[in-house]
Amino acid sequence: MDAIRQSICEILEEIQPATVRQTFYQLVRRRVIAKTEGEYKQTVVRLLTAMRRAGKIPFGWIADNTRWMRKPVSYAGLVDILERQREFYRRVAVTRDQIQGLKLPTRPTKESDSRSRNFEGESVEVDAIPPSTLRLMVRQCIEAYIDREQLRRVQMIEKEERETLRRIASNFSWGTTAKEETQDRRPI
Numbered sequence: 001m002d003a004i005r006q007s008i009c010e011i012l013e014e015i016q017p018a019t020v021r022q023t024f025y026q027l028v029r030r031r032v033i034a035k036t037e038g039e040y041k042q043t044v045v046r047l048l049t050a051m052r053r054a055g056k057i058p059f060g061w062i063a064d065n066t067r068w069m070r071k072p073v074s075y076a077g078l079v080d081i082l083e084r085q086r087e088f089y090r091r092v093a094v095t096r097d098q099i100q101g102l103k104l105p106t107r108p109t110k111e112s113d114s115r116s117r118n119f120e121g122e123s124v125e126v127d128a129i130p131p132s133t134l135r136l137m138v139r140q141c142i143e144a145y146i147d148r149e150q151l152r153r154v155q156m157i158e159k160e161e162r163e164t165l166r167r168i169a170s171n172f173s174w175g176t177t178a179k180e181e182t183q184d185r186r187p188i
Contacts (some may be wrong), residue, residue: 004049007032009057015131016061020045023062023126028105035105092141094124104128 004027009028012018021120024033024044033039050058075081099106106122116123126134 004032004043005051006055008044008047008051012057016058017063018061018131019063019127020048021125021127022131023048025066025105025125026130029103029128035107055119092138094129096124098129099124102129107181109139158174 003170007027007030011023011030015026021040026038027033027039027044033043048057049063052059052062075084086118094104098104104124105128106124109116109121109123111118117182129137
């Protein structure tokens with residue numbers, strides 16, 4: 001167990017923040033543990049919980065994506081949905097080359113999964129991709145649709161706004177009381 005704990009620390013130092021599933025798949029990729037439900041639940045989940053509680057790994061190193069709140073987008077009707085989504089739709093999937101190149105662990109495709117009807121070969125979990133690699137892949141997919149000039153202008157405006165806020169903040173005396181601050185205000 002000490003070797004697994006050490007591997008968890010090394011992995012999280014490298015890829016944090018990461019989900020429990022990402023940590024599990026990195027342990028599998030490095031052949032530290034077997035790719036089984038038991039290893040996931042009884043080893044990784046249990047050890048991560050204990051290590052976080054004991055202060056061995058910072059809580060911030062584990063991402064808990066279940067806490068995200070999402071507000072559904074609303075549309076005027078079916079035609080509106082189809083028209084607005086058509087321009088954004090692009091399927092992104094793990095390729096055979098990525099599976100081989102990244103040495104991702106595979107598993108038999110679940111026949112009970114409705115998405116497997118026209119699927120050939122074994123399945124792979126996207127969580128098996130190292131998080132830094134996955135972030136780069138997602139970034140590249142997104143950036144392919146970004147207007148570079150518009151992005152540059154927005155970043156320049158944001159930089160100028162931050163500088164303006166810094167100048168405004170430097171005119172305040174942060175160590176004073178509210179009463180002293182009120183008395184010290186001068187009309188602009």
